[in-house]
Amino acid sequence: MIDLPRGKTIVLKAEDKDYNRGLLVKLQEDGGYDVAYWYDDPSKIYPAEVKIDGKSITKDGKVVHIGYHPELKEDDPCWKGYKQVGMKKKKGKSVPNCVPEIKEHCGNEHWINYDVFSESTGLGYTLSFLHDKGSVTEAEYKDRKVKLNKPMQGDTKKFKVYVNSGKKNADGTIKVKKVEFGQKGARIKKSNPERRSNFRARHNCETPGPKTKARYWSCKAW
Secondary structure: OOOOOEOOEEEEEOOOOOOOEEEEEEEOOOOOEEEEEEEOEEEEEEOEEEEEOOEEEEEEEOEEEEEEEOOOEOOEOOOOOEEEEEEEEEOOEEEEEEEEOOOEEOOEEEEEEEEEEEOOOOEEEEEEEEEEOOOOOEEEEOOEEEEEOOOEEOOOOOEEEEEEEEEEOOOOOEEEEEEEEOOOOOOOOOOOHHHHHHHHHHOOOOOOOOOOOHHHHHHHHO
């Protein structure tokens, strides 16, 4: 068993003779944890797929925060820092819907939360995912609604994505740019650490540039 001191990041290394990889775990002052995946060097955090109860939540999560739930009191259905907003269904039962009282964290807003709770111990955790404050998820492109920052099958390239160009239309709305990237017919092999590392080095993915450029999205895919 490893003791985790509060406020200090602990480096965990996988017992793997082929690859140098592992996890970074930090116990926060509020009892929650920040967890990240590293490869080759503990100072290099790599994006990884995050699954909850077998369901994929994101393909490129970097830091996952696991919030600690103290034992719940009968007169307070939600834990510290959360408040009840109606009820929700859980395993066929109606239970309090607890949401964060603090909507903003480090310049971001809470996007979605998942509860992991043990009925036997009365303890649990919340996985809280964030998105940029004030971000817009939809806009118009050539007289039709499109989703922003969501890669999809491309037209001339393997993928395309609609992004905020940073400019405005004459009516003051967001001017959308379509970015196409990736070679059609080519396979992304980011599961191979060597291939992934080589690709990211060739394209200087440590500084991928703005979202309006194809290199940014190619790096994000790898």
